[in-house]
Amino acid sequence: MKQNPLAATLRQSGYKATHARLAILAYFKKHPRPLSARQIVEGIGTEVDQATVYRTIRSLKGKNIIRQVDLRHNHAHYEFASLGEHHHLVCTRCGKVEDVHRCNMETMRREVLAESKHFADISQHSLEFYGTCKACAQKESSRSREETRIR
Amino acid sequence: MKQNPLAATLRQSGYKATHARLAILAYFKKHPRPLSARQIVEGIGTEVDQATVYRTIRSLKGKNIIRQVDLRHNHAHYEFASLGEHHHLVCTRCGKVEDVHRCNMETMRREVLAESKHFADISQHSLEFYGTCKACAQKESSRSREETRIR
DNA sequence: AATTATTTGCAAATAATTCGCATTAAGAAT
DNA sequence: ATTCTTAATGCGAATTATTTGCAAATAATT
Numbered sequence: 227m228k229q230n231p232l233a234a235t236l237r238q239s240g241y242k243a244t245h246a247r248l249a250i251l252a253y254f255k256k257h258p259r260p261l262s263a264r265q266i267v268e269g270i271g272t273e274v275d276q277a278t279v280y281r282t283i284r285s286l287k288g289k290n291i292i293r294q295v296d297l298r299h300n301h302a303h304y305e306f307a308s309l310g311e312h313h314h315l316v317c318t319r320c321g322k323v324e325d326v327h328r329c330n331m332e333t334m335r336r337e338v339l340a341e342s343k344h345f346a347d348i349s350q351h352s353l354e355f356y357g358t359c360k361a362c363a364q365k366e367s368s369r370s371r372e373e374t375r376i377r
Numbered sequence: 378m379k380q381n382p383l384a385a386t387l388r389q390s391g392y393k394a395t396h397a398r399l400a401i402l403a404y405f406k407k408h409p410r411p412l413s414a415r416q417i418v419e420g421i422g423t424e425v426d427q428a429t430v431y432r433t434i435r436s437l438k439g440k441n442i443i444r445q446v447d448l449r450h451n452h453a454h455y456e457f458a459s460l461g462e463h464h465h466l467v468c469t470r471c472g473k474v475e476d477v478h479r480c481n482m483e484t485m486r487r488e489v490l491a492e493s494k495h496f497a498d499i500s501q502h503s504l505e506f507y508g509t510c511k512a513c514a515q516k517e518s519s520r521s522r523e524e525t526r527i528r
Numbered sequence: 529a530a531t532t533a534t535t536t537g538c539a540a541a542t543a544a545t546t547c548g549c550a551t552t553a554a555g556a557a558t
Numbered sequence: 559a560t561t562c563t564t565a566a567t568g569c570g571a572a573t574t575a576t577t578t579g580c581a582a583a584t585a586a587t588t
Contacts, residue, residue: 242554244566263544275568280545282566296447296503300576301544315489315496324496326489338466338477338506345466345475346514350507352447355489355499363497393534393585414575426537431576433535451545452575 239289246274250282251291251306260295260303260314260323296352297323313353319362329353390440397425401433402442402457411446411454411465411474447503448474464504470513480504 232251233243241247249270254261257269263283267276283304286292295303297316313326331351339348358366383402384394392398400421405412408420414434418427434455437443446454448467464477482502490499509517 237555242565244554246567277546277569278567284546294449296449298445298447298453300453302449302451313489315493315499317496318500322495324493326493328492329485329489334480335506338480339508341479342466342475342477344473344510344512345468346509346511348466348506348508349469351505352507353504354502355486356501356503357490357499358497359495360497361495388586395535395585397536428538428577429536435577 235291239291241285246278247282247286249274250279251286254292254304254306258306258309259325260297260305262299262301262303264301266304290350293350294352296354297321298356313355315355315357317359317362318356319358319366322359322361324359326355386442390442392436397429398433398437400425401430402437405443405455405457409457409460410476411448411456413450413452413454415452417455441501444501445503447505448472449507464506466506466508468510468513469507470509470517473510473512475510477504477506 230243230248232248232255235251236243236247250266253266253269257265261269263276263279266283267274267279270279283292287294287304290307292304293307295305295314297303297314298318299321311331313329315324315326316322331353335348335351339345381394381399383399383406386402387394387398401417404417404420408416412420414427414430417434418425418430421430434443438445438455441458443455444458446456446465448454448465449469450472462482464480466475466477467473482504486499486502490496
């Protein structure tokens with residue numbers, strides 16, 4: 227009964243290994259990028275209700291099994307935490323997301339805590355970069371070239 | 378007519394210096410911390426409609442007059458961009474926000490762009506730290522002491 | 529003062545997230 | 559294996575967050 231590693235993860239955190247939670251975690255595992263609640267609900271299909279998806283996300287977030295990511299899309303995204311620390315580069319035109327590794331934030335985190343007046347600990351951080359992907363930059367420049375030609 | 382510097386800022390960016398926009402910018406200036414759309418609507422009172430607040434935020438964001446901040450509160454926050462680059466330390470219990478200065482991200486930003494396969498430029502970034510403020514840590518520890526005593 | 533293109537307010541729509549409650553099912557106990 | 563207990567789920571409705579359409583208002587221009 228304990229052969230499923232996702233179930234083991236859940237039980238170790240004090241949760242029942244329910245069908246819904248296993249389906250959600252499996253979905254995260256299969257899609258290793260920032261996912262919105264809607265994407266998960268639709269991706270999993272009818273087997274899990276959206277209220278359950280939101281509730282599950284919330285509790286798993288509390289145990290650091292998944293983590294929240296902000297892409298500035300007016301809704302939250304979430305990622306499987308076991309992907310390890312990494313950050314994101316987000317295209318503000320088309321929404322493309324590229325992972326960013328090797329930003330070591332450990333030192334900075336320590337320094338920030340040491341300099342803080344009011345905080346006792348720092349458990350997480352988010353670091354995302356926003357810009358323009360090459361494809362969008364290309365479109366943009368060809369569009370403005372056209373405008374120039376017309377005038 | 379050009380004596381108001383906020384009006385000048387708006388006109389320089391190609392906007393009309395309307396009552397609504399001036400009120401919104403003045404509110405940002407007077408409250409230099411991350412503000413939600415709701416806080417702005419309620420803070421300004423009846424003089425500006427919420428649709429206008431959202432529309433104004435969106436367009437000013439596009440011109441980097443205000444910038445978006447994510448505190449993981451399920452709604453966006455915004456800050457006057459002229460506050461200069463800084464980041465935030467957010468308490469995950471009570472929501473307290475402390476500003477964080479002197480994280481110089483310029484080098485990191487350049488490196489990230491240099492290592493990126495698909496991006497042409499990076500125009501912004503967000504960096505927030507999440508943890509527990511001293512007040513909440515205090516409450517937490519006294520609460521768990523009580524629990525221990527009771528058992 | 530008249531003109532024109534923006535911008536706004538209002539009301540209604542849509543998107544995102546949460547809640548209440550009766551029912552179900554996971555894991556523990558028997 | 560069956561029963562028990564409580565956490566967890568589904569469903570529907572409620573809230574919260576954000577956007578939109580359109581007629582009326584207004585800033586900047588002439």
